[in-house]
Amino acid sequence: MHTELRTISTRRDNVPSPNPEAVGCIERFATFLSFLLVIITFPFSLFECFKVVQEFERAVIFRLGRLRKGGARGPGLFFVLPCIDTYRKVDLRTVSFDVPPQEVLTRDSVTVAVDAVVYYRIKEPLNAVVRVADYSASTRLLAATTLRNVLGMRDLAQLLSDREAISHMMQASLDEATDPWGVEVERVEIKDVRLPVQLQRAMAAEAEADREARAKIIAAEGEIKASKALKEASLVMIDNPMALQLRYLQSLSSISAEKNSTIIFPFPMDFLKTFLEDLGQVHSNKSTCRQCIGGSKSK
Structure with missing residues (x-):
């Protein structure tokens, strides 16, 4: 038996x-x-x-x-x-055909339209004639079905980033299924992945927000480094007061190079201390004189 x-x-x-x-x-x-x-x-x-x-x-x-x-x-x-x-x-030459766009529901419940290209050739002419009625049509139908099955087991992120791995997986699955027909699948390539318009807008907004967040972080780090540099510069200027005057003249030169009609001239408060002290002494002397004159008059 x-x-x-x-x-x-x-x-x-x-x-x-x-x-x-x-x-x-x-x-x-x-x-x-x-x-x-x-x-x-x-x-x-x-x-x-x-x-x-x-x-x-x-x-x-x-x-x-x-x-x-x-x-x-x-x-x-x-x-x-x-x-x-x-x-x-x-015909033993390599034949290529386009897999029509397939509406695929990914593992994370996102509907995408994916199309691919398949390259195959006949390696066993006897099997291609005897085993299957139309090897070309059968290979095309099997490629469309395999594309939906393979993509249905992937997330959207994997579908967008791991195209090469998906192509190899689909090629191995197709080659194993068509081997009894005498057909050898040489290559499979994912051509395009089309997302819904609402999903594209959401992904664009997410990417823009991510870029803005990174830009703010970079700007904050730049401010921290700049503040540290200014602190070190201030310590240097304290030891050498002329450095502040040289820095002022350099800033003034860079401003005047732009042909501006208005130039803001900062005046150091250290120069005004002497005049303020003299004015205070004058006012104190005047008040003392007034008190003296008033006392004499009252007498």
């Missing part, structure tokens, strides 16, 4: 190969008539019997519905019998 099941599973996994002993009498008779027709119509039959496939093509030949022994033919010249042999060409 186990041997029979194993034999059946092996036949399903592998491409069925022709068995010459299973050919019936009717098929042999049809083959004989086809050879006879070629001989009778010679040399005109050569135009129908000899076919050519290009370097990048392979031909899968069927005789009365059975796959011919020897596998795919090509490149170059091959022979077919009229009326009983049919063949199908398979």
Whole structure:
């Protein structure tokens, strides 16, 4: 029982190969008539019997519905019998197609539209013809489904930042699924991720607020450093009073270079102390004199 099941599973996994002993009498008779027709119509039959496939093509030949022994033919010249042999060409070059934009709901419940590009080629022509009816359409449908499944397991932040990892994951999943069809997926690229307009505005506002916060922090750090520098400068100016005058003259020179009509001239209070002290002495002397004059008058 186990041997029979194993034999059946092996036949399903592998491409069925022709068995010459299973050919019936009717098929042999049809083959004989086809050879006879070629001989009778010679040399005109050569135009129908000899076919050519290009370097990048392979031909899968069927005789009365059975796959011919020897596998795919090509490149170059091959022979077919009229009326009983049919063949199908398979292109081995890399083919690319666009996956239509898919509406995907991410893991954090955000709806996005994502499209991609898939590159694939045929590595087993027999499987591509025998195993699947239309390998191209099947690969396209599978790519769209795989894109939705892979993106549904990711957050929006991962979708925007880890495109390369998502592409590799999608390629591995597609290659594993299409391997029985003889199709090899070479590359998958995420083209575009389109977000809703409201979400774009919210993300833009969040990014702008983040930039403003960083700008304020940088400005505050600059103020701290500037205040420390001014403190050190003031300590230097205390030891050398002429440094303040030189700094003042430098500021005045930079202001006058801009051709301003009004210049604010700061005057040090140290220069006014002498005049203020003299004025105070004068006022005290005057008050003393007035008191003296008033006392004499009263006497």
